[in-house]
Amino acid sequence: MQKSLLILLFFGIVLCGKVVGKLKIVCNEKNKVKTCRADDILMSVETKVSNAELSEPTVSVILAGAFEECAELTVLRLNLRKGPIILSKNPFKGLSWLSEIYFGDSLVTLYDDTFQSKLNLKIIKMRLCEFTTELANKFDNLHYLKELRIKNGHLENIKAHTFNSNKNYMEILELSPCSIFSIEANAFAALIHLVTLDLSNNTLMRITPDTFKGLSKLKTLNLTNNNLYTIGVTAFNGLIELVTFDISYNDLIEIASTAFHNLKIGDFMLNKNRFKKIAKGLFNYPNSNMSQNIYLQNNFIDKIEDGAFALSKKEILNIYKNPLVLTNRKVLQELKKL
Template identity: 30%
Template sequence: MKKENRSRMVYLLPFFCLSNMTYAQQLNQYYLTSTESIQENKISLKKYDSNIYLVKDADGLFKAKSALTINGLSTTGGVTGELSELQNFEIQIDSSQIANIEDYNTNFKINSSNDSHEMCKKINFKFQSNSIVSEINNLNLTTATSCQYNIVDIDDKKISEFTVLLNYTFRDWCSYFDSSNEAFKTARAISQTCDLQKVTKSSLNLYGLKISDLSPITGFVNLRTLNLDNNNISYLPHGIFDKLSNLNWLILGNNYLRTIPKDAFRNLSNLETIWLMENRISNLPLGTFDHSPNLSWISLYNNELSYLDPELFKNVTNLQSIELSNNNFTFFPLNLSHFKELISFEINDNFIREIPENAFDENTKLVNLGFSGNNIKVLPSGIFSKLPNLVFLNVSGNNLNFLSKGLFDQLISLESLNISQNPLQCLPKDIFKYNTKIENRSEQSTINYCVEE
């Protein structure tokens, strides 16, 4: 359908131009008589760098720049502000969809979306040749600002959109005129002396510095580890991590995050570890981790999650550690069958009532497993039957009043089992087949075994 409509658009437009109607009238008539085509035909935007740095050029005028080489490779220009490391911002478009590219500005407009910040209205975008370029009108930022722009036709119907992050470079934030500005404080936390030598660093540790604004970090393209733990960060602007494609570790624990934008990690294809624990996150949008297939460790404990979309980790198959403790789950939240490399899974201190019998059948490499502090009444008899490598098991603090005979028989590597704080009256005889490896069986000094009939 898409191919047919696109070709129809290309071949019909030259015909329109031969009639007596104006081009705008021709195009308008086409749209009115082809509603389905309106929905299918869009202006295709080629891949672009979403980070716009507002930098003064040689004439002292602010221009929209991208921290890219002429060949499209990332530079450290988002830190240094050096014009030699920056290119004029533009978005290339697929000009094959409409025959007369020179008429774009006549028949299409680019507007900031209604929910965009007022600052977004102060930068104008227009079509130039086969690109979208910008003009800046007296724009003074106080923080990096996410803006969405809609491309609309002559009937104000949206046919495409793009999002950018308006920002200053680290150097400009570090010399900002207002010392009470939060972005300025972050820049000075990175370097009190605005040392530009930090651009080559592979690690940035901002632990416990009470920063709240991440605007100055976007240009540190060489980072592999970014530690933002124990700060006052409450939101992530769209595109704030887009330039940090080399990141392996991202630590965002102990902050005040309530939501994670769907595309927050869209360029972090090398990300291996992400810590989001001890925030206030109540929802993770579908697609959050789609572009981070190399994730091996994700920590989400101590948040406000009650549900995870079944497809949330569909592109992440190499996870080795998942931490979901101290949330609000009432049901077992994940199908773990495709996590063949999983070594540790903890979902302690939630409100889960039952664990599926086959929950861990495909996780034969599990070493650590914990679901203490829940409301589980029964452990299915075969739930641990395929975990020969399990060493640590914690099922304490539940509502277990009996354990079935043979429940732990296949746990040949088990060394530590915690069954305390359960209303267990007695235990089946010989339930601990590998008795010498068991620790912390119960708070009781002795074990009461059930009388066999």
């Protein structure tokens, strides 16, 4: 509905222009990129270069087919209006060689047909306008997308199968900050090659056993600065390649003692939470000898159980700024061995 109104508005402007005068079309050329716009509407772009930066700080609308004369483009950096911008249907038609696109500080409104053309895009970096509240169907035609970084969004809920099998090349996914408070089961299940998942700076409160289902190749998981308060036994089942785990700056009071038992995590960032006790099994499990660095500073830890770090060989164990008083001889001996 919103998109239809915008299109009607545009044609209304054109019709009015026929009566009271033509729209003023302004063409500029900079860095071998020629642009033509009518007020804040980008009408056409021409360039023969492969790596282009387009600077039109007043543009807020990109018309369909605006880049049809840019067939050789492989990298496109857009410096448009810093506020919301509108992408008309299929605005990148003709850019069959485009592999990277960066939207700068603009706030993009996405539609299901924004990336309708079968582009070879591998990297997208953008900020989302508040009118884009979900990602389902938005990138379905981008079969070779490897890196998607979305900053500033109002997604709230990531629905099941948001990322379907077309995205099985994706290796890096960043959704931060995007106001995400819930993730449905199997939301990322098709991303079988994902290596890095960044969900930091959201409002997540809960992780279920199916939240990260299918991510068997994931090496880095960033959940810092959310509202998580507990982690269940099977929350990370299947993350068998996880190396770096950052869940700092949350409200964690408890992690199930066997939550990490099938993992090979090397770096734990658990600082700035609300832990009061380190249970024996949390860092004492079959693969715990692979963990090198544990950061627990700025919690409320006042107790470490016997054997909590018995199998660990740490390079760094940071328990600074906790109300911990070590009187247990066994625990002291364990810490001395680290």
